[in-house]
Each structure stands twice: as C-alpha cells, then as structure tokens.
Amino acid sequence: MDTSGKRTEIVNKQRWVVKIGSSLLTNNGQGLDRPAIAGWVEQMGRLRAQGIELVLVSSGAVAAGMRRLGWTTRPHEMHKLQAAAAVGQMTLVHNYEKEFLKYNLQTAQILLVHDDLASRERYLNARSTINTLIELGVVPVVNENDTVITEEIRFGDNDTLGALVANLVEADVLILLTDQDGMFDADPRSNPNAKMLNRLPASDERLDAMAGDGGALGRGGMVTKVRAARLAARSGTHTVIVGGRIDNVIDRLSKGEELGTLLLADEEPKTARKNWLAGHLQTCGEYIIDDGAAHSLRTQGSSLLPVGVTGVFGTFNRGDMVLCLDSEGNEVARGLSNYSALDSRRIAGLPSDEIEGVLGYVDQVELIHRDNLVLSLI
C-alpha cells in the first residue's frame, strides 16, 4: 500500500483496541444508539477481514439499563447505577453478539476491574484469556465490572480501562471513539474558537491545560483520554481520539486518513516488565523520599538510593512494589524494592557503601533500580 502522506503509525498495524464511549453510544444518555453500533461493527468486521486483531472496549451499560428499567434520569445512588449497569450489560452484549454474527464473528464478554490487573495472577489470567480469544478469531467485548466498583462509574472512565487493555494485549493502536471530532486546544463545548489538534506526543505537557472534563454528567472528558493515551504509550501503543459519528471513521483510520487527534507513544516501546510496573501491581508500602531524590528521579530517571529515603512505611518483601512519595505525600514513582521493609528501615538515609556494614550483606546498592522504577503521571 502507498502510505505516503498517511498516518504510517496506524496503517498496517496489527492489533487494535477500539473503545466506544458512553457519550457516543447513547442517545442523550437514554438507551443505546443501535444503528450507530451496527455501523461501527460493520467497520470492525472489515478490520477483522483484513487480518487486523481487535479488542472492543464498550461503555453504555448504565444507559442501556436505565432504558430497560424505565428510568429517565440518571440516578445518583451508587447501588442504582450498579443495578442499571447489570441490567444494561445484558442488552449491550446481546446487541454486539447479534451485530458481529452478521460478519461471522464470535464475541466474548470480558468484565474487568482495575484491581484485576493489579494482581499478578489475575493479570496473567486476563492476558492469556484475551490473547487466546484473539487467536481464535473471537472479538472480546470488554467493560468494567460495574457491580463491584464505584469510582469508575462515578467518573465515567472507561478510557483508563481501554489503555490497560491496550497494555495487556500490547496493542499497536488504541482508538477512543467519542462525541467530538477529536481533541481540541480547549473544550469546544465552552469555546467555539477551539482548534482541533492533529498529532502530538502523548507525553506533551501542553495537553494537560487543553483537556477539560466531560461536563454535567461528571464523565471523564479529555482529562481521562489524555491520561489513557499516556498509559497506552507505555506499551508503545499510539492513541487516536476521534469522533465516532464521522462517516466510516474506522475504515478511514485504517487507511491512514488524518482524522481526529493522534497522541503518539514514545519511540522506544517499554518492555513488558515496565508495562506491568506502570499500572498493574498492588503496592505494599511507601518510601518517603527527600527533595533531592524526588528531583533526580523526576528529571534524570535515576535509581532510588537509600540515602534519599527519610521514612519507610508498610510491610513488604524484596521484589514487592513500593510507592515513592515526596515530603508532601505526592506520588513520585513506584517500583520494585530490592530490600524488605525491615532492612530498608535499617539502611534508610545511609550512603550505599554503608549497606553491608549495617545489614551484613549487600544485594544491590539501590533501593529501587531505575529499570524497575516507573515515574508517576503528574
């Protein structure tokens, strides 16, 4: 294929995660927009026919459930939102199953919560199940397991889930289909002169000031999409934020057309281990680090040495994930500790050449080596 003048980062890419947001799937928050779903599935069917592997992350359970239950306004009580999601998820997957079958594609329902991806065992299970489904040619349809979570329902954030799934399957591309044509330099709802962004590195800090929230319904808006793009970038996944109502949007993206906003991953895809560190492991304790250590972690990507640590909290073993907090309690980084909490307390504040004298052994001179350390998103 002639790719000159096209988005080569997207063309011929093998593995896509497509996330369809609530604002798009629903008619003003009421029920599912079935004709629109049929249109996206038809396009995704064509992706599959080209040999592109696909995972779908779909919101819309709450809205579909509200319609089924005859509710016209979105409830505020968490248990009612969760009940609506449980009812609506049936409608949602039934709809996808019916539509994908038209193209001889089987679907599978996957319900996940962030904690599932924080347990090493469940992460590995989810990963191998989804990878197996992809190999079988099945389209996994992922949503949050709303019955057991509260935060994500409250903030309406399936963007993060999309990014975590992209990390999980090491996707090449994450497509966030939404109700705006792309990301603008200001929220177009409140700023009619806002201009759409074409491409930027996901790490570009200017994005933070441009991203607004999702408005009255308290949805994630562009804030969670930018954060998702940064999370996805950690597995080398490029993200496109794009309008789901644009004619044949998925087909056109796959041909390299410059639609929406491309947020690029760093050139160097991080190793699987780093992906894991970035979002998946449960933390077992905390290091409080001084200003000098916080500065060199943030600006030079340095390892954490005992000398920069002023406090050690929690109970952890060597190899466990520990948070690094600055003196004000802000998370600077997280990483795998080379020492248990007990030994860390004994060497905190000391120069590395004194470790052996105190402990009687030295594993590594760092408390956390930079290869096992991931800076936190600010």
Ligand SMILES: Nc1ncnc2c1ncn2[C@@H]1O[C@H](COP(=O)(O)OP(=O)(O)O)[C@@H](O)[C@H]1O
């Ligand atoms: N800089 C921006 N560019 C585009 N949209 C923005 C921006 N800042 C805030 N938004 C808002 O984000 C909304 C989309 O986010 P959201 O409602 O969470 O959608 P979804 O359900 O697709 O995740 C848009 O309707 C828009 O008003």
Ligand SMILES: N[C@@H](CCC(=O)OP(=O)(O)O)C(=O)O
């Ligand atoms: N998981 C829930 C809500 C998640 C949600 O709305 O997220 P988003 O599409 O990012 O605004 C649902 O299916 O209704």
